[in-house]
Each structure stands twice: as structure tokens, then as C-alpha cells.
Amino acid sequence: MFIELNTASSIPIYTQLRNQIVLGIGRGELKTGEHLPTVRQMAEAAGINVMTVNKVYAILRAEGFIEIDRRHGAVVCPRKENAEALQEKCSAQLELLIAESSLKGMSRESFFAICGEIFDRQQTAAENAFL
Amino acid sequence: MFIELNTASSIPIYTQLRNQIVLGIGRGELKTGEHLPTVRQMAEAAGINVMTVNKVYAILRAEGFIEIDRRHGAVVCPRKENAEALQEKCSAQLELLIAESSLKGMSRESFFAICGEIFDRQQTAAENAFL
DNA sequence: TATTTGTATTATGATATATGATACAAAAAC
DNA sequence: GTTTTTGTATCATATATCATAATACAAATA
Numbered sequence: 136m137f138i139e140l141n142t143a144s145s146i147p148i149y150t151q152l153r154n155q156i157v158l159g160i161g162r163g164e165l166k167t168g169e170h171l172p173t174v175r176q177m178a179e180a181a182g183i184n185v186m187t188v189n190k191v192y193a194i195l196r197a198e199g200f201i202e203i204d205r206r207h208g209a210v211v212c213p214r215k216e217n218a219e220a221l222q223e224k225c226s227a228q229l230e231l232l233i234a235e236s237s238l239k240g241m242s243r244e245s246f247f248a249i250c251g252e253i254f255d256r257q258q259t260a261a262e263n264a265f266l
Numbered sequence: 267m268f269i270e271l272n273t274a275s276s277i278p279i280y281t282q283l284r285n286q287i288v289l290g291i292g293r294g295e296l297k298t299g300e301h302l303p304t305v306r307q308m309a310e311a312a313g314i315n316v317m318t319v320n321k322v323y324a325i326l327r328a329e330g331f332i333e334i335d336r337r338h339g340a341v342v343c344p345r346k347e348n349a350e351a352l353q354e355k356c357s358a359q360l361e362l363l364i365a366e367s368s369l370k371g372m373s374r375e376s377f378f379a380i381c382g383e384i385f386d387r388q389q390t391a392a393e394n395a396f397l
Numbered sequence: 398t399a400t401t402t403g404t405a406t407t408a409t410g411a412t413a414t415a416t417g418a419t420a421c422a423a424a425a426a427c
Numbered sequence: 428g429t430t431t432t433t434g435t436a437t438c439a440t441a442t443a444t445c446a447t448a449a450t451a452c453a454a455a456t457a
Contacts (some may be wrong), residue, residue, distance in 0.1 A: 161365025
């Protein structure tokens with residue numbers, strides 16, 4: 136679980152950190168039930184403020200990716216979501232991404248190929264996580 | 267081409283407007299060569315400041331979705347992009363979206379189905395635009 | 398000449414982002 | 428029972444972003 140933040144980016148640090156943790160869970164680098172570093176450890180490792188990390192953990196909890204227990208800290212625990220609501224959110228984001236990509240010249244086939252690769256990668260990563 | 271902005275949203279107005287215009291082009295509601303409303307018309311219609319619209323048009327031009335001629339205003343003109351760079355950008359965004367979606371319980375098949383629907387919709391919209 | 402185009406400038410205010418220092422309750426570790 | 432560790436609350440500060448407002452300009456059109 137490597138965290139790499141770009142302080143020169145226009146993307147807020149807390150968003151970058153949030154995304155990298157979600158990606159880490161998706162890739163299986165962070166397994167369900169596993170502990171995240173404490174807010175202080177993470178802040179130290181990433182070279183950022185404790186409260187910034189705390190904000191990220193609070194967001195991830197609100198989004199249902201982790202649970203936070205005062206005594207044990209933050210634990211990976213992805214919650215399933217209502218299927219219809221999930222599809223709507225996903226569809227809205229996909230529509231924009233597909234519009235941008237296809238206007239820029241990407242074919243439907245290329246797009247699907249990329250999606251396929253990502254799903255394959257995440258699945259094998261998740262499988263390896265249990266070995 | 268309906269513009270609907272949510273001033274209560276955490277997404278900046280200029281981003282919302284930018285996205286809706288890109289979506290409009292993707293859907294074929296705004297065809298290549300077609301004029302966008304003038305910055306003042308758009309500002310009036312959307313109930314926002316002229317300079318906010320100007321910022322959006324400048325972004326769309328920098329992104330290669332429109333061209334701006336001082337005498338004629340903004341014209342839809344999507345530029346193709348380098349394939350490799352495009353795939354990298356798209357892949358990064360897709361990886362996050364797929365991680366989020368699959369962790370929330372979406373199957374690979376559902377995800378592909380949504381993508382297919384969007385591609386179909388955009389293609390028929392683009393075809394109808396030429397009738 | 399008057400109007401319309403995008404755009405530059407300057408100012409203002411509200412909100413977002415990030416840091417820093419300090420403190421607290423609750424639980425664990427010793 | 429004391430110390431340490433946990434997330435978290437609070438207060439202050441600094442900077443950046445977002446959005447508006449009021450002008451003004453050059454270039455082109457009507």
C-alpha cells in the first residue's frame with residue numbers, strides 16, 4: 136500500500152489520499168478486515184497533517200468503505216449499496232467519461248478492452264490476496 | 267441543449283456547465299460546427315456571471331472541444347487526441363470508478379451493460395443529428 | 398457609428414483546503 | 428493504576444478556489 140501524493144496537483148490532497156485507499160481496496164492490497172494505519176502513522180508516512188488524514192477516514196466511513204472503532208482504529212469493510220442507486224451514480228459518471236473519450240477518438244472496442252483489463256487485474260489481485 | 271445548474275452542489279458551477287456542454291456534444295445535441303450561445307446569452311440563460319461562462323469556454327477550448335473566433339463566438343469542434351495519452355487518462359479514471367462500483371456490489375456484467383447502453387444511446391443520437 | 402464578440406482587469410466576499418497546537422474520552426497495554 | 432494509543436473536537440491561521448460585479452478594450456459586424 137504505497138501512498139504517493141502530489142502537492143502540486145490541483146486535486147486536493149485529501150481527495151488523492153481517499154482515491155488511493157479506494158484503489159488499494161479494489162486491488163486487494165487492502166483486504167476486508169485489515170487495519171489501515173492510524174491517523175498519526177498515515178500522516179507521518181504521507182507527510183501531511185493528522186486532521187487531513189482524519190478527514191479522509193471520516194469520508195471513507197461515510198462512503199461505506201471502512202469502519203472506525205475507537206479502540207482498534209480504521210478497518211476495511213466495504214458495504215454493498217442499493218443496486219439501483221449505484222447504477223444511477225455509475226451511469227452518470229460513465230456517460231461523461233464515454234462522451235469525453237469517444238469525442239477524443241476512442242472506439243467502443245478500445246473502451247471495452249480497457250474495462251476488461253481492469254476487471255481482470257482487480258479479480259486476480261483479489262484472488263492472490265487470499266493465498 | 268438544456269443547462270441545469272445546482273448552486274447547492276459541492277461541484278463548482280463552472281465544472282457543471284463544462285460537463286453539461288461536453289455531454290451535449292457527446293449526445294449530438296450540439297453538432298460539430300454549431301455555435302454555442304454567446305457568453306452573455308449563456309450567462310443570462312443560466313443565471314450566472316459572464317466571466318464564469320467565459321472561463322468554461324476557455325477550458326473547453328483548451329481541452330479541444332470547441333474553437334473560439336472573436337467575430338463568430340464559440341463553435342463546436344472536437345479535436346482527436348493522441349491514442350496512448352487518451353488511453354492512459356481514461357484508464358486511470360476507469361480504474362477508480364470500477365473499484366468503487368465493484369466494491370459496492372456491481373458485477374462486471376452490469377457494468378458492461380451500462381457502458382453498452384451509453385454507447386448505443388450516443389451513437390443513435392449522433393446519427394439522428396444528421397437527419 | 399453603434400452594436401456585438403470574447404476577453405482583460407480589479408475588487409470583493411464566501412467557501413474550501415491544509416496546517417498547527419492543544420485537548421479530550423475511551424480503551425488497551427504495561 | 429498509570430501510561431500509551433485511539434479517533435476526534437476545537438481554535439487559529441494562511442492560502443487557494445469559486446463566483447460575482449463593474450468596467451473597459453480591440454476586433455469585427457450590422
